[in-house]
Amino acid sequence: MNTNLQMGTILIDGKKVSEEIQNEIAEEVKQLKAEGRKIPHLAAILVGEDPASQTYVGSKVKTCEKVGFNSTLIKFDSTVTEKELLNKIKELNEDDDIDGYIVQLPLPKHISEQKITEAVDPKKDADGFHPVNVGRLVLNLPCYISATPYGILQLLERYKIETSGKNCVVIGRSNIVGTPMSILMARNSSIGNCTVTLCHSRTKNLKEHTLNADIIIAAIGKPDFVTADMVKEGAVVIDVGINRVTSTETKSGFKLKGDVKFDEVAPKCSFITPVPGGVGPMTIASLLKNTLMASKKEIYS
Ligand code: L34
Numbered sequence: 303m304n305t306n307l308q309m310g311t312i313l314i315d316g317k318k319v320s321e322e323i324q325n326e327i328a329e330e331v332k333q334l335k336a337e338g339r340k341i342p343h344l345a346a347i348l349v350g351e352d353p354a355s356q357t358y359v360g361s362k363v364k365t366c367e368k369v370g371f372n373s374t375l376i377k378f379d380s381t382v383t384e385k386e387l388l389n390k391i392k393e394l395n396e397d398d399d400i401d402g403y404i405v406q407l408p409l410p411k412h413i414s415e416q417k418i419t420e421a422v423d424p425k426k427d428a429d430g431f432h433p434v435n436v437g438r439l440v441l442n443l444p445c446y447i448s449a450t451p452y453g454i455l456q457l458l459e460r461y462k463i464e465t466s467g468k469n470c471v472v473i474g475r476s477n478i479v480g481t482p483m484s485i486l487m488a489r490n491s492s493i494g495n496c497t498v499t500l501c502h503s504r505t506k507n508l509k510e511h512t513l514n515a516d517i518i519i520a521a522i523g524k525p526d527f528v529t530a531d532m533v534k535e536g537a538v539v540i541d542v543g544i545n546r547v548t549s550t551e552t553k554s555g556f557k558l559k560g561d562v563k564f565d566e567v568a569p570k571c572s573f574i575t576p577v578p579g580g581v582g583p584m585t586i587a588s589l590l591k592n593t594l595m596a597s598k599k600e601i602y603s
Pocket residue numbers: 357358361404405406407408429449450544558577578579580581582583585586
């Protein structure tokens with residue numbers, strides 16, 4: 303990987319930063335234990351057999367163990383009813399030992415993701431998907447920030463990437479990534495203060511926008527979508543895509559590809575995130591940060 307990076311292109315190592323954050327969290331957990339305070343406890347609900355979801359949830363649970371959190375994995379068959387799922391959510395809302403929990407998305411078609419998201423107690427909403435947390439995010443009030451955008455902010459911060467006054471193009475307007483990311487990058491804050499353009503499937507002349515961008519955040523879910531001709535020399539490129547494409551080169555039969563055509567785009571960049579090892583691991587570190595805040599009741603008392 304990254305063999306043809308030119309001098310001057312810095313590869314943003316999300317795996318390394320994620321591990322640094324995990325170590326910081328582990329230190330804090332040790333401290334909490336020493337003081338006889340509550341050990342953070344995250345629960346994760348996984349519905350069905352989607353292989354990507356299984357991988358992500360598995361890695362969330364494993365990372366909890368690594369930092370000393372308690373974790374509970376709750377698995378349901380894909381035939382679970384919405385009612386059954388809502389009952390479990392009610393149980394988790396009422397369980398004082400659970401500080402935060404997530405319901406891994408996507409859910410099977412017969413279940414309303416909106417209903418499920420709204421049933422989660424905002425105080426335990428470690429994903430930051432509940433309308434109360436999203437609304438508070440928009441208003442710059444204390445809240446849980448959706449883990450992927452939160453992870454990206456931490457990468458920009460730890461790599462000391464200047465954002466103030468820059469043009470930022472976010473590609474993709476999902477509730478989980480593109481929309482909150484666009485709000486955060488436009489915010490009057492030390493990471494933010496950008497002029498943000500939110501591009502999506504109906505954007506005309508996308509390239510005109512991206513060529514003007516100092517920072518591109520690609521979260522459209524299409525492999526190799528951002529090509530070299532779309533990127534300005536010296537741009538910062540954050541690749542949120544984690545597309546599984548079939549491959550004969552790997553044992554698993556698939557390969558992970560970002561939304562950015564890495565090999566041709568990287569040489570033009572000042573900074574770029576790889577896939578894997580970029581934004582993905584940061585999503586997990588940020589989820590743990592949210593869980594720690596929940597257990598310490600830092601956002602809501
Ligand atoms: N409720 N649903 C809920 N919360 C979330 O925060 C997520 N997301 C997205 C999908 N659905 C969700 C995740 O957890 C995406 N996502 C996620 C988490 C971790 C990684 C990727 C996506 C990750 O660890 N990626 C690794 C590679 C993992 C692999 O081998 O497949 C990486 O290095 O990019």
